Amino acid sequence: MVKKHGKKQRAKKKAQRTGAAYSSAAAGTTHTHTPLPDLSALPLVPHGSWRVLDLDLAARLVAACRARCQPCQQTLITKVVKEDRATLAALAGAVYGALPAVGVAASDPTRQWAPVARTAMQAGKGDEAFAAVDAMDEAAAAALLNDALDHWAMGDVSVLADAVRTAAEAPQRRRPADPMDAFRKAGIKVFTLDDLDLPDGVDPYHLAPNYGVTLMKTDTPDGQAMPMLVLYPETEGAGIEDLEARTDWEHWGLHGMPDRDPRWRVRARIADRSLQGLVHVGPDGEDGIELWRAAETVSLPEHWWDLLDRVQHVLVAGPVKTPEDPGALQAAGDAGELLAVVASVSFV
Template sequence: MVKSHGKKQRARQKAARTGAAYASAAAGTTHEHTPLPDMAVLEKLPHNAGRKLDLELAARLVAACRIRCQPCQRTLAGKLRAEQRPTLAALAAAIYAALPSPGFVASPTTQAWAPLARAGKTDPAVAAEALAAVEEMDDRAASDLLEDALDHWALGGASAEEIADMVTVVPEAPPRQRPADPTDAYREAGIKVVTLDDLDLGDVDTYHLAPAYGVMPMQTSTPDGRPMPMLLLYPESEGAGIEDLEARTDWEHWGLHGMPDMDPLWRLRARIADRSLQGLVHVGPAGEDDVELWRAAESVSLPAHWWDLLDRVQHIVVVGPVAEPEAPGALEAAGGAGELLAVVARVSFR
């Protein structure tokens, strides 16, 4: 009995140490996938928030993925989800903090979590928030995040140098251009500048003083394949373009992969009576329209199928600018060149 008990105890310890199933450990049929990748780079990420990581478990799981050993993947992944959420967060952050977008094929869980991973790379508070989000996930969500991350790890190099390159080389979006206010230069030179805000003119409509855009209703898909309405902006006057949008919005650069961030303060206003779009605005802290980016010159009823989609989703991808929106491949070309800004806005029906 003592001998049998000792054997069982050693098998449990071996299973816990290697991540193998208890039956395999007891039968002495465990195997290892070598060489194991060096995962020490995970400890350098802020997303572990100082928590202890199981680097050996992570290395065994990645090694099993690279040679497509399904039994070991299932066992090790289950152990990681159940016992090592900080390690799971670090594995996922090593990928998604280094990608500008999780991509269309990523699960909804990963789509929602990836922006935290990116922001957490430079902000420890957000990195801790990303870890907390992983720890609060149910098993299904954690499994989706882990599977998405492992798809990337399975393609990575096995050496420590290659892993470090994969983690530290971050494809950056083109830097946002915030044009300097030319009136600042005049003020510095001692010239008095009077703006419309300085004049007591009552309620003045300044919409037509700013660069103008047109809009084109379109349709895209979410990463999980659901249809999503999209509104394409194109310049209609001098000064309209990406520099103007960068100056007037905080939209992110978007390469047509994944979904841009959602900002509920951006509203696309739609009128139910005639199924038409009325305007695109940003709502300020007091509920006022502090940015009016587009206003309909006339009411045009939208196709029934597009209006029904808008009504069902009640959010819309707004993207632009594209100089020639009807030209074949123009949108894709602008996205590939890093010349698109985008946001997911709310639809406000009236």
């Protein structure tokens, strides 16, 4: 009895360790698919702070997929989904962190998670991407993993690994620096409008540089249409240095999507389907920075308003020097003189 119990325990532990079915482990008929792929680059994928990946499990799963072994795939996929979401996030992130689009056959969970994976890869931080995977139910997590494994099964593993290394070694996206910091470090007192006690009735909007906006549309990395506003200087002092000083928008080269900041609001009035302004809302809920205010009411084109109503976010980028020039946006991006943010839409 003791001998049989010990054999059962060893079989159970072997099944847990290898991912094989208990019956196979007990009968000694487990098998492996060799050679196992080299997944040593997998930890470079941003998959969540302090998360330890099971590279052996990941390699056996990828090998089983490449060998088209359905029994092993089913067992190992269940094990990863139930027990190791960090390894799942890394396997999926290696694919969707680099791909510009997920493809028409991708599941809904993959379509929703892919932009988060791209942001994680670009920023080198995977906590948000891991949290999203960790919050998925088992069906959604399995769908994401199966979509990713299709790529691992069909593609060259070494090419995927090289893509991960290239993305990990790329410099992180720059954040704009405040040009006034140099004066502050030199001991020069810097005053802003917030420091001034303005008389009643004085509108601070007209005391700071202002911008105009041009309506555009763009596509997200996963191919979804998105409304876009391009800023151009409308008063003296407006430009790249002013935006760097007054916002924390990132330098954007027209690749991927800039960060989303819900504190930046594009105000839209439902009654006449018009845009009212672009403002930054402070911690107290009051309007702080105001970059653009509509000088007159102009109803938006129906197709643009419908897109705005559906997406409820706007990609805001600028400044461009000549808004009428169709190549101005690309020129600003190529010159490193383009800042951008994804703002929320506030309907009033």
